[in-house]
Amino acid sequence: MGKNILLLYDGSDASVRAxxxxxxxxxxxxxxxxxxxxxxxxxxxxxxSVEREGKGREAVxxxxxxxxxxxxxxxxxxxxxxEKKGIKVRCEFKIGKVTTEIxxxxxxxxxxxxxxxxxxxxxxxxxxxxxxxxxSYPGNVLIVK
Numbered sequence: 001m002g003k004n005i006l007l008l009y010d011g012s013d014a015s016v017r018a019x020x021x022x023x024x025x026x027x028x029x030x031x032x033x034x035x036x037x038x039x040x041x042x043x044x045x046x047x048x049s050v051e052r053e054g055k056g057r058e059a060v061x062x063x064x065x066x067x068x069x070x071x072x073x074x075x076x077x078x079x080x081x082x083e084k085k086g087i088k089v090r091c092e093f094k095i096g097k098v099t100t101e102i103x104x105x106x107x108x109x110x111x112x113x114x115x116x117x118x119x120x121x122x123x124x125x126x127x128x129x130x131x132x133x134x135x136s137y138p139g140n141v142l143i144v145k
Contacts, residue, residue, distance in 0.1 A: 003030030006111040008037070008102055008129075011074055014117035018144040019078050022115060028085040033109060036071050037094045037101045038064060039125075068093045098125065099132040106137055113140045 005022055009015045022032060043064070050059045075091065082089045094101040106114050114133060118126055133141055 004110065004112045005030065005115060006033045006035060006102070006106050006109070006113070007115045008098070008117065009034045009071070009075070010036070010117055011071065012117050012119045014119045014144050018115050018117055021144060023081065023085065023087070025113075026085075026087050028087060031088045031090070032082065033105065033111065034075065034089065034091045035094065035102065035105055036068070036092070037096065037098045038067060039098055040096050043095055064095070099129050102129070102133055103136055106139065111139060113142060115142045115144060118143050118145045 003026060005025065007015070007018055007022060009019075026032065043060070046060055046063055050056075050063075053059075071093070072091065079089055079091075092105060094105075102114060102116075105111070114137060116126070116130060116133070130141070130143065
């Protein structure tokens with residue numbers, strides 16, 4: 001299996017289990033990109049909520065920054081473990097359509113394996129995401145339950 005892995009991270013139990021699985025695959029050699037995508041639909045909902053409350057665009061930016069900060073905090077211990085094991089990790093935070101962001105990252109950075117969690121925030125969209133990724137991506141895809 002490849003040593004350049006892309007993980008779609010959403011904070012779910014499945015994505016946390018995937019982190020442990022990835023440590024086993026990489027065995028201290030290789031690269032991992034952790035991709036966290038704030039879905040465009042979710043951002044649209046945040047915008048609407050902020051508008052109803054009479055707050056400006058800055059409030060949306062604060063909410064998005066808080067999401068990124070919370071995610072980095074969730075990943076901090078895992079990142080320390082990777083550093084000790086010599087695994088190079090890059091965290092990417094994107095706003096957009098989840099499938100598009102996965103495919104753009106995987107293709108542009110030539111990932112050998114895409115790891116997708118089943119459940120969590122993306123549970124209602126996982127079938128659609130998986131279908132699109134499997135049809136469009138020539139590499140390997142792993143789903144973690």
